Amino acid sequence: QVFLSVTSILSVAVFKDHFVLEDLVEEMKKQSTALSFGPLQSNGQIAVQGSFPALTVLRDFLLLKAESLSEKDKREERKSHQGPRRRPQEHRGVTEKRNSVRDADGEKQVVVLDTDTYHYMRYFFPGTFQVNGVVISDSIEGDITTVCIEKAGRRVDAAHVLRAKKIIENGSIQLHKTLRKERIFFQEHTRAEKQRYKWACERLKPRYPDVLIIPYDTHIDVIGTSSKIFEFTKEVSG
Template sequence: MGAPPGVGIREFPATFTLCAISAQAAGRAARSTRTIVIAGVPAGLLQDDVMADILTIHFQMSRNNGGDVEEVAYPTRDKGVAYVTFEDQEVVEGVLRKDQHLLQDKRLSRRYPLTVTRFCHNVFLRVTSTLSMALFRDHFLLEDLVEEMKKQSPALNFGPLQPDGQIAVRGSFPALRELREFLLFKAKSLSEEDKREGKPHQRPRGKPQQHRGATEARNSLRDAHREAEVVVLDTDIYHYMKCFHPKTLQANDVVISGVTDGDITTVCIEGAGRKAGAEHALRAKRMIESSSVELQKILRKERICFKERSRAEKQRYKQLCERLKARHPEVLLLPYDTHIDVVGTSAGVFEFAEDVRRHSR
């Protein structure tokens, strides 16, 4: 079969680089249990060393359930993301228990909400999504709205706004989810305002749009006003939930559907009736959110790459993975043309990748 493909985020040409556990590896593993990942750090406002100092102070404060900080890694390759390592692993549990972390300091103009998660290699940390802004065309200059979004989410990277109203956004999954929630709330507010005033959708300023774009915007706003709850999930977590926890996406008197857009899946929960339907939809939403939070804590993803392999070799590796899947029922395989993503617990993913390595020699 030849040399096996690479595993992980990077591609390794000749062999799986899943090293045997050594003293050094054990040391790194122990250190990782004392490390948390911080998303939402306001990038570019202050000097990097000043921001690292502010983060250190925040996570040492007792009111934030903090403790002695061993190291703060900032900046990192991910915009708005920092790694904080504590001297005591127990501090990590206390910090994670705190409901909300607001970064505040006299050197900052306002308080910034932080998203704090447990450190894990290859966690679902950085994703890309394409957002459609078309439904806002009757109300805003889209360029102004994008500027507002950048201020709302300074930790995200925004691509250029396209003529059709789409824009690519990249960053941590929690920050992207918060941006989506912000836009959904804004769309719903506009729809309710138009309904109260009894007015058709109007564009108060900016260049006139084509009739087709305005019609699509009105339809989108009507859709946003339906009695429905919305949850934004990481796509891999959505697929894992759908495969291993299908009852989470099923409930009486509600219709649950998912729309996948790259790394993000938007789940819509619609109730069958008015009051009772709304209550059932809200209950289903909370169950999905709770399940998503728990899965984010335990899941990791490894990527088996083979994009430079021949068609026949790719097929053989896919068949091998499918055959070995029966031995590892707890992992989810997501096959693509150039790679296979393996999603599961740390132990499950590691054991599956080791099994593939052994059988591909």
């Protein structure tokens, strides 16, 4: 399965109470020059087209903005006794400044990865997710995995978080260029059939050390370079 370009429909309506959406879209375009943007719809949706790594970078950018606004809302709610809450767009310059400061602090960063790439990195490059001074957690939802990177303690320099994020991003981008996936579906859906495939995979594994095998109830996913997984699946199914 090869996807050179992906089209995604994003909704930025959640930001309408905090930003002028047209200005936010312009900021998104500057942030992600490799992507193509469609017109902003009245309901806050916009079509974005480009490579998966470029889309994940854009999603990281929007997640950080949403998280920053959420934290700001919580702080303002605690201070509500001081006076009526003002809408953020009335002080848009201040709001954007606070967002940039929080991002610069780097206490928490989020990276969105293709799940297949994430599994491959976890298996073959576990050190990518073992960086001193940070705590790394994940949330897997179908084809998308969200990786959260946080400081392990108050005395830890925020640079550790940013460095860990950069390591993960760079590694995932390089792998995304070369990794492909083949899916072997079970035909009979019996225990005997699954066992046959399991034995076949285990027998071939030493000859294909760079191929990742992930068994499921209905199929087996094989992840690796295109040439290797083609040869592997051919032998398993042969």
